[in-house]
Amino acid sequence: MKLKSLFSPLTIGPYQLGHRLVMAPLTRMRAEKPSLAPRRLNVEYYAQRATAGGLIIAEASPVAATAFGSPGVPGIYSDAQIKGWRDVVDAVHAKGGVIFLQLWHVGRVSHSSFQPGGVLPVAPSAVPIPAELKTGTADGKSTSYETPRALETSEVAGVVEAFRQAAANAKAAGFDGVEIHGANGYLVEQFLQSHTNLRTDQYGGSIENRTRFLMEVTQAVIGVWGADRVGIRLSPYGVANGSGEPDPMPLYSHVIKALDPLGLAYLHFVEPRSSGAGRAEVNWQNVPSAMELFRPMWSGVLISAGGFTGETADAAIAAGHADAIAFGRIFISNPDLPRRLQHGFPLTPYNRATFYGGDVAGYTDYPVHDELAKA
Numbered sequence: 001m002k003l004k005s006l007f008s009p010l011t012i013g014p015y016q017l018g019h020r021l022v023m024a025p026l027t028r029m030r031a032e033k034p035s036l037a038p039r040r041l042n043v044e045y046y047a048q049r050a051t052a053g054g055l056i057i058a059e060a061s062p063v064a065a066t067a068f069g070s071p072g073v074p075g076i077y078s079d080a081q082i083k084g085w086r087d088v089v090d091a092v093h094a095k096g097g098v099i100f101l102q103l104w105h106v107g108r109v110s111h112s113s114f115q116p117g118g119v120l121p122v123a124p125s126a127v128p129i130p131a132e133l134k135t136g137t138a139d140g141k142s143t144s145y146e147t148p149r150a151l152e153t154s155e156v157a158g159v160v161e162a163f164r165q166a167a168a169n170a171k172a173a174g175f176d177g178v179e180i181h182g183a184n185g186y187l188v189e190q191f192l193q194s195h196t197n198l199r200t201d202q203y204g205g206s207i208e209n210r211t212r213f214l215m216e217v218t219q220a221v222i223g224v225w226g227a228d229r230v231g232i233r234l235s236p237y238g239v240a241n242g243s244g245e246p247d248p249m250p251l252y253s254h255v256i257k258a259l260d261p262l263g264l265a266y267l268h269f270v271e272p273r274s275s276g277a278g279r280a281e282v283n284w285q286n287v288p289s290a291m292e293l294f295r296p297m298w299s300g301v302l303i304s305a306g307g308f309t310g311e312t313a314d315a316a317i318a319a320g321h322a323d324a325i326a327f328g329r330i331f332i333s334n335p336d337l338p339r340r341l342q343h344g345f346p347l348t349p350y351n352r353a354t355f356y357g358g359d360v361a362g363y364t365d366y367p368v369h370d371e372l373a374k375a
């Protein structure tokens, strides 16, 4: 069989996967407004991409109303959102799929127009994203990022609690587990990295202190789910959203070694070659491979993502660099991606213009191979 490693079974926590091709978390900005709850269209999108024994990591979902930085993103803090997600989960389960939800707080990657009361977004320290990186306001105007407000020490526990509550909400919605978003320049990573964390309390300074917030969030979420249903995503060597640790090795070695004994469901990397979170067409070459560097420090399941093809995914698994590979962009445009890769069917190219926001177009109207074959 072609791609034998990719299409071999894998156990993640209590779940038996039939193959190792994972759907990466993908923000698509198509939730219902103003509830920011998943709607029928979102149910259809996930159901199209569900396979028996296949793992989907559902898109990053803000843990609180203060955790947003973009419009139309589905939350996981209200009853309407829990109900909307339940419909998504039921549809994926009906096809025999496994589905985790990615828990998100954007920290400084926001704008006051997204914040309740129009206040500044919060972050570990009052360090803005460089002015050359633009963002959008809630009404769609291009603007620079603002300087965020540094969280008071006494406020940090409240943010950890928001993650815990969101994890409980995801459980109420019927998800099979959750993934903590510790990647791509968002709040958890802002605590981890030295240029965004200038704190002098127990959450800043030493690597151990900068890792404290991640560990508290992880322990809180484990308290809800048990470790074997909790994954975590990291992007060492990443530069998304103004992130970037000058010397990632000491920091990420510490983080991964601290997480390893917890018995988590998996560790999930964004490979540095596609660190713009899928924003660039070209993958950078000659950059480190996160899975190869950090695999020796991780004894559990390792998922990697970023610029993989069926062949490179299969080779990475066969070589023992990763246990499963998550696909982003080509899963957007190929709802039947596992089948296409398994049979070597051609792939439909994605349309970047319809990645974020909109409706059916570029979301649920990508054909499966059989429809193409008939056309």
Ligand SMILES: Cc1cc2nc3c(=O)[nH]c(=O)nc-3n(C[C@H](O)[C@H](O)[C@H](O)COP(=O)(O)O)c2cc1C
Residues within 6 Å of the ligand: 024, 025, 026, 027, 028, 059, 060, 102, 181, 183, 184, 233, 270, 274, 277, 278, 279, 305, 306, 307, 308, 326, 327, 328, 329, 330, 355, 356
């Ligand atoms: C439209 C789009 C939305 C994304 N949203 C998320 C997200 O919500 N959470 C996340 O961790 N990564 C997100 N990413 C990054 C992807 O999960 C993935 O790591 C990246 O696209 C590289 O994989 P690929 O080369 O297979 O596309 C997004 C990427 C794209 C293109």
